[in-house]
Amino acid sequence: MKKVVEVAKKVPTLFAVGLIMFYRMAISPLLPPACRFVPTCSEYGLIAFKRYGFRKGFVLTVKRILKCRPGGPCGYDPVP
């Protein structure tokens, strides 16, 4: 029973990681490259979701994408 709950808890994270993977491989090559950061927003999102789980990973990723705009900071910005 415990194992089932644990796996169920991971589902949103896995979903998010899958979505980012799909974006990186299928959609991103179609669009012009844009990210101002190292690691790029999608890499950052992958690491954040894997390290912190769904909720905190989501918040971190959204924050990062909001930062990635003209006039914002740029350069090296690792996942905390």
Place this chain on the structure above:
Amino acid sequence: MWDIFKDWIFDVIQFFYNFCHDWGLAIIIVTIIFRIIVAPLMHKQAKSNYAMQKVQPKIQALKDRFPDDPTRQSQEMQKIYAEMKFNPLAGCLPMLLQMPIFIALFQVLREMGDRVGETSYSFYNLVPNLVQTPSGAFAEGFGTFIPYLILMVIFAGATFLPMVLQQLKTENTQQKNQTLMMGGIMSIMMLWISWGSPAGVLLFWGASSVIGIGQNQLTLARCRAQDKKREEEEALVVKPIEVNVERKEKKKRPKKKR
């Protein structure tokens, strides 16, 4: 509002159709034009990727030097990237805001059959019907299916190829295998997506990816050639002059004899 926008995209494609009288070619021309517009950005990105790969050994060395000190590590990394003269692009947010353009384009390509009406919607005789999905063509028989199969393979291969090319030079076997496996899973997923998509969409997607890969390889090759040339020039110019600095045996100063 949304429909006006979609009509406008359709008008653009139709404009090219009036030139070449072939819908498939019109789609490819639109793709190429779009790619040319974003080419400078792609070039910049590929260059910075190349530079990034060149500093990889430095970063690895850092990790070996301060294995238990993440703060120090990130400080040093900050320094390396600052030295690299990282040039900022527009950013992810404005690009994500442009996503509706792409969604509209996809919808137009999906609905193409209704919009085109009487004229045959084909890519010369290679792909007889661009509205048809591969699954639909499969139901009609294997002969009709072959061109769609080729489109599907190009489409799925175009997502897998960049990963293979990228991993070719990596020494790390574990990472290599992992990435290749991930790419394989993704390619299968792309095959599944393409199974239910109209051939016109696949044509656009595949053409765009193939052009992107080609451009990337071109830029990388040029960067490498430049590096090589620079190295050769440096070897020619700054070759240190070898001086023989061996000391001679010390002799005692001759003393005056009195």
